[in-house]
Amino acid sequence: MKSLTVLALVGGIATAGPAHVGPGIYRPAFPTSPAEREIAVPGFWLDREPVTNREFGAFVRAQPAWSRDGVKAIFADPGYLDGATTAPTSAPVVRVSWFAARAYCAWRGGRLPREAEWELAAAADAHHRDASDDPAFQAQILSWYARTTPAVLPAIGGAPNAWGVRDLHGLVWEWVEDFTAALVTSDSRDPTRSRVCGAEAAAAKDPRAYATFMRFAFRGSLTARDTVASLGFRCAYDQETSP
Amino acid sequence: MTRTLLLAALVFTACHSSAANPTDDFIEVVPAQQTPDVTSTPEGHPIMAELTTAPAVPPKIFRRHPAHVIVELTINELEKEIAPGVRYTFWTFGGQVPGKFIRVRQGDVVEVRLKNDPKNKLPHNIDLHAVTGPGGGAESTFTAPGHESQFTFRATQPGLYVYHCATAPVPMHVANGMYGMILVEPPGGYPPVAHEYYVMQSELYTSGKYHEPGLQTFDMDKGIDERPTYVVFDGAEGSLVGDKALKSETGDSVRIFFGNAGPNLDANFHIIGTIFDRVYPEGGSVAQEHVQTTLVPAGGATIVEFRTTVPGTYALVDHALFRAFNKGAVGQLKVEGPTRKDMMSPKKADLAYGGAPVVEPPIKTDGDPVLAMGAGTFGRICAACHLPTGLGVPGQFPPLAHSDYLAASAKEKIIGHVLHGLQGPLVVNGMTYNGQMPALNFLSDAEVAAVLTYARASFGNGLSRISPDEVAKVRGQTASAP
Numbered sequence: 001m002k003s004l005t006v007l008a009l010v011g012g013i014a015t016a017g018p019a020h021v022g023p024g025i026y027r028p029a030f031p032t033s034p035a036e037r038e039i040a041v042p043g044f045w046l047d048r049e050p051v052t053n054r055e056f057g058a059f060v061r062a063q064p065a066w067s068r069d070g071v072k073a074i075f076a077d078p079g080y081l082d083g084a085t086t087a088p089t090s091a092p093v094v095r096v097s098w099f100a101a102r103a104y105c106a107w108r109g110g111r112l113p114r115e116a117e118w119e120l121a122a123a124a125d126a127h128h129r130d131a132s133d134d135p136a137f138q139a140q141i142l143s144w145y146a147r148t149t150p151a152v153l154p155a156i157g158g159a160p161n162a163w164g165v166r167d168l169h170g171l172v173w174e175w176v177e178d179f180t181a182a183l184v185t186s187d188s189r190d191p192t193r194s195r196v197c198g199a200e201a202a203a204a205k206d207p208r209a210y211a212t213f214m215r216f217a218f219r220g221s222l223t224a225r226d227t228v229a230s231l232g233f234r235c236a237y238d239q240e241t242s243p
Numbered sequence: 244m245t246r247t248l249l250l251a252a253l254v255f256t257a258c259h260s261s262a263a264n265p266t267d268d269f270i271e272v273v274p275a276q277q278t279p280d281v282t283s284t285p286e287g288h289p290i291m292a293e294l295t296t297a298p299a300v301p302p303k304i305f306r307r308h309p310a311h312v313i314v315e316l317t318i319n320e321l322e323k324e325i326a327p328g329v330r331y332t333f334w335t336f337g338g339q340v341p342g343k344f345i346r347v348r349q350g351d352v353v354e355v356r357l358k359n360d361p362k363n364k365l366p367h368n369i370d371l372h373a374v375t376g377p378g379g380g381a382e383s384t385f386t387a388p389g390h391e392s393q394f395t396f397r398a399t400q401p402g403l404y405v406y407h408c409a410t411a412p413v414p415m416h417v418a419n420g421m422y423g424m425i426l427v428e429p430p431g432g433y434p435p436v437a438h439e440y441y442v443m444q445s446e447l448y449t450s451g452k453y454h455e456p457g458l459q460t461f462d463m464d465k466g467i468d469e470r471p472t473y474v475v476f477d478g479a480e481g482s483l484v485g486d487k488a489l490k491s492e493t494g495d496s497v498r499i500f501f502g503n504a505g506p507n508l509d510a511n512f513h514i515i516g517t518i519f520d521r522v523y524p525e526g527g528s529v530a531q532e533h534v535q536t537t538l539v540p541a542g543g544a545t546i547v548e549f550r551t552t553v554p555g556t557y558a559l560v561d562h563a564l565f566r567a568f569n570k571g572a573v574g575q576l577k578v579e580g581p582t583r584k585d586m587m588s589p590k591k592a593d594l595a596y597g598g599a600p601v602v603e604p605p606i607k608t609d610g611d612p613v614l615a616m617g618a619g620t621f622g623r624i625c626a627a628c629h630l631p632t633g634l635g636v637p638g639q640f641p642p643l644a645h646s647d648y649l650a651a652s653a654k655e656k657i658i659g660h661v662l663h664g665l666q667g668p669l670v671v672n673g674m675t676y677n678g679q680m681p682a683l684n685f686l687s688d689a690e691v692a693a694v695l696t697y698a699r700a701s702f703g704n705g706l707s708r709i710s711p712d713e714v715a716k717v718r719g720q721t722a723s724a725p
Contacts, residue, residue, distance in 0.1 A: 148362065229389060230388065
């Protein structure tokens with residue numbers, strides 16, 4: 001990572017491939033067992049920015065099965081890539097199903113980040129790797145969640161956080177690989193479904209973590225073929241291989 | 244740990260269970276043990292419910308049988324004003340706060356179609372307090388942006404019920420505007436009235452202070468501390484004021500469906516100058532009569548009925564009055580029609596504290612210490628009967644204004660009346676008085692002289708001054724009299 005940073009500075013390049021994140025400890029907002037209170041997250045690489053319309057367009061041209069007209073109905077709802085052709089090319093791609101996001105990352109030699117990985121990366125503010133207990137940082141995230149999505153999404157390129165990753169907050173929601181893991185299962189008797197409604201406050205380690213509630217509620221509302229106008233993604237990698 | 248259990252047990256149990264499969268056919272569920280009417284099967288084709296925006300209420304239901312009723316609600320996240328220049332991102336059931344009013348009949352099978360607008364950023368759902376069943380529909384309707392959910396319930400119990408979003412963090416969804424009401428009308432309905440209105444109280448927790456302009460954001464800390472920036476009726480300050488006031492006419496009956504969204508405070512609903520003929524506390528079936536202020540819990544509702552008798556403008560308030568004066572909890576009801584002096588008179592007298600009148604000097608006393616002293620004494624003592632205007636009360640207290648008696652009487656006689664009082668018949672300006680004036684001999688010579696000078700100079704009398712010496716002379720004569 002250090003060498004990459006140096007490379008980036010020397011080369012004067014805005015981005016130099018994925019950022020290295022971790023290793024670190026992820027403390028889930030809603031541990032479902034004592035063993036889950038602290039989860040060790042091995043180091044991994046994460047895209048510095050969300051995937052853009054330009055990047056996803058290249059993928060669709062390479063793999064027409066993932067085009068708006070070519071996609072199978074079981075893999076994406078009817079809103080899939082709606083408006084993508086007229087959206088700014090450097091804005092994050094949205095209206096992408098979980099299936100399509102996974103396919104894109106596989107095409108890039110990566111995968112979707114796991115929830116623990118995404119949360120670890122997103123807990124950092126500009127200067128601290130773990131700002132999850134900073135009320136000002138949390139309030140900033142909450143105020144973004146509470147605002148409506150602009151009709152035209154702005155381009156990627158927000159300020160980097162302490163890991164060198166941009167736009168984890170303030171631009172779009174992002175898919176994670178295991179978005180269903182904690183919330184929605186096919187068995188409606190699963191007690192973790194209670195999180196949908198508000199019972200999470202009882203199970204949460206911090207009932208003031210409103211921003212986190214909203215992120216988990218959002219993930220919980222999704223099924224894998226869903227597409228949403230404010231939901232994009234980025235990819236993670238197990239090796240330091242810039243695709 | 245104990246706290247966690249308490250929270251789970253008390254606050255969130257309604258949401259904390261698996262919901263029935265939303266595709267289940269609810270009609271097969273065994274009906275509640277209510278009236279036989281409730282157990283009957285819905286008849287006819289499905290009906291689209293007519294929904295209204297506050298303060299309007301959908302028309303009364305005359306159906307004699309339960310029906311399959313479809314309720315379509317679209318959730319919109321949008322910027323609106325709390326007060327002029329104060330903007331906020333509201334989350335709404337139907338683009339307005341409070342959400343659309345739903346009116347169904349007891350026994351109806353209600354199909355709720357909840358649409359989360361694609362432009363929205365957040366998932367939402369609906370918990371209707373009229374539902375008997377886990378979560379009140381919350382889990383069955385948990386919906387991502389750009390999607391739609393449906394579920395069906397049977398409205399078994401009559402009454403007025405709050406509905407709200409129950410997506411985490413629930414209090415924030417409610418504070419941001421996600422609430423409304425559903426009325427389950429009993430067979431035959433409520434008695435007909437001239438006007439029905441929909442009013443809902445709620446709190447707003449903004450980053451800025453009260454009336455701080457610009458786009459405000461939700462302040463979580465104020466919410467947790469239960470320190471609202473605004474307490475309002477129908478979603479914003481002034482929603483029921485001026486042109487938007489509720490309206491009625493004299494002799495009309497009014498019913499208000501009043502809900503309290505909270506999310507924190509109880510409401511103390513009061514209409515200034517009105518006694519509710521009937522209140523159905525908590526939206527239930529048993530009425531209380533002759534109520535001044537009714538308590539409405541957060542997440543609860545009440546139905547109030549009254550007749551508008553005296554014309555004028557009436558203020559709707561939360562009688563926890565700082566909320567009305569400093570946080571916006573004021574609405575208006577305008578009643579038009581002929582005046583009703585038999586019910587309430589206009590202002591008859593303007594008395595200072597303690598019963599002494601507030602004197603508006605009929606002549607200028609500026610620079611004249613005698614007239615100023617006289618006006619003061621007159622205001623403190625004389626005006627109580629002769630009135631500040633000097634007009635008196637016909638038949639009871641003789642007038643001092645344009646008084647033929649005053650003009651015709653010698654100074655000594657008038658001074659004597661003040662010092663010794665007066666009783667027995669007296670004719671002033673053609674009217675006979677037979678009252679009693681007390682002796683005011685505790686006044687000094689200067690005070691008696693001043694008050695008489697004031698009265699003789701004022702009220703159109705234009706009579707000459709009286710000096711303290713003249714008063715002393717009369718007082719002396721009396722004292723030396725045998």
